[in-house]
Amino acid sequence: MSNYHLPVLAEEILKFLNPSQMNWVVDGTLGDGGHAELILKNTPPHCRLLGIDRDPSAIKRATERLSKYKERILLVHGNYKDIKEILMKEQIEKIDGFLLDLGVSSPQLDTPERGFSLKKDGPLDMRMNPGDPRTAADLLVESSDKELYSIIKGYGEERFSKRIVRAIRKAQANSPVRTTFQLARIVRDAAPQTHHFRIDPSTRTFQALRIAVNNELEPLKQALKDFLFALNKTGRALVISFHSLEDRIVKQVFVEKAKGCICPPKIPICVCGEKSSLKILTRKPIRPSLLETQMNPRASSAKLRVAAKIYA
Numbered sequence: 001m002s003n004y005h006l007p008v009l010a011e012e013i014l015k016f017l018n019p020s021q022m023n024w025v026v027d028g029t030l031g032d033g034g035h036a037e038l039i040l041k042n043t044p045p046h047c048r049l050l051g052i053d054r055d056p057s058a059i060k061r062a063t064e065r066l067s068k069y070k071e072r073i074l075l076v077h078g079n080y081k082d083i084k085e086i087l088m089k090e091q092i093e094k095i096d097g098f099l100l101d102l103g104v105s106s107p108q109l110d111t112p113e114r115g116f117s118l119k120k121d122g123p124l125d126m127r128m129n130p131g132d133p134r135t136a137a138d139l140l141v142e143s144s145d146k147e148l149y150s151i152i153k154g155y156g157e158e159r160f161s162k163r164i165v166r167a168i169r170k171a172q173a174n175s176p177v178r179t180t181f182q183l184a185r186i187v188r189d190a191a192p193q194t195h196h197f198r199i200d201p202s203t204r205t206f207q208a209l210r211i212a213v214n215n216e217l218e219p220l221k222q223a224l225k226d227f228l229f230a231l232n233k234t235g236r237a238l239v240i241s242f243h244s245l246e247d248r249i250v251k252q253v254f255v256e257k258a259k260g261c262i263c264p265p266k267i268p269i270c271v272c273g274e275k276s277s278l279k280i281l282t283r284k285p286i287r288p289s290l291l292e293t294q295m296n297p298r299a300s301s302a303k304l305r306v307a308a309k310i311y312a
């Protein structure tokens with residue numbers, strides 16, 4: 001098996017996870033098992049890893065890659081947003097650390113049939129879990145102009161979303177938009193190249209559709225809270241995000257849990273009873289080094305935030 005996904009910020013992940021203290025660690029976005037392998041290599045044999053991925057092919061690849069550690073791993077095909085139910089089903093009461101490395105993996109991006117990449121022609125699919133009902137092509141057909149506009153504007157932070165929606169509708173009037181190259185061409189013709197010459201103008205639209213197809217943002221806040229709840233005292237929470245919308249959610253949840261009390265500032269005495277349960281260990285997100293981004297350009301927008309549970 002070649003072309004594995006390169007684990008991002010590997011050294012930093014090991015440093016913050018505190019591996020010698022681990023009993024159960026959860027990799028909620030197992031992917032190609034790169035981080036999982038790194039963690040298993042650097043933890044004592046009693047440390048076990050629960051790996052979750054919504055993509056069945058990721059589970060298959062990681063099972064092969066991690067076969068050496070088969071006594072120590074439990075790999076589950078599922079969505080990390082269901083972490084509460086997954087832990088309950090596997091009879092795991094508390095965990096000592098978790099990692100979420102959000103977004104898509106290299107095998108997903110590099111396989112044209114998965115339809116994630118604007119650089120490879122394939123069906124306009126973009127489902128991380130091919131068992132999910134709606135592809136990106138379906139979404140283009142089923143959503144109203146207003147919905148499509150708010151997806152491209154909201155998840156892609158695209159200035160030219162109105163023009164892009166108009167161009168998609170015009171193209172659909174002639175023939176259905178079913179392939180990645182078709183969509184990329186429509187968007188390139190509709191949205192002017194900005195001063196970022198190296199970035200294809202269709203990048204933001206592809207990102208927006210992927211987020212919508214996989215419902216990547218809405219469940220993240222509650223999922224993070226559920227992961228944090230499952231952490232033992234001193235346990236570590238590590239989240240790598242790749243765009244500002246995800247990073248904002250991670251930051252908000254960490255700040256909220258570190259602050260504790262949620263009473264309005266006007267109230268002189270706390271009545272909510274919420275206690276601070278988290279210590280933020282990264283005041284600013286950690287970014288990959290220049291060397292890492294040179295070796296792995298896909299790491300360049302990664303941001304790692306870490307927190308430690310202080311009250312369980």
Ligand SMILES: C[S@@+](CC[C@H](N)C(=O)[O-])C[C@H]1O[C@@H](n2cnc3c(N)ncnc32)[C@H](O)[C@@H]1O
Nearest residue numbers: 007029031032033034035053054079080101105
């Ligand atoms: C960036 S890759 C992870 C790569 C992995 N850390 C490695 O080193 O190989 C992200 C993975 O998370 C999975 N994923 C994304 N959202 C998910 C979710 N809500 N639940 C479970 N898996 C998810 C994707 O299918 C993808 O395989």
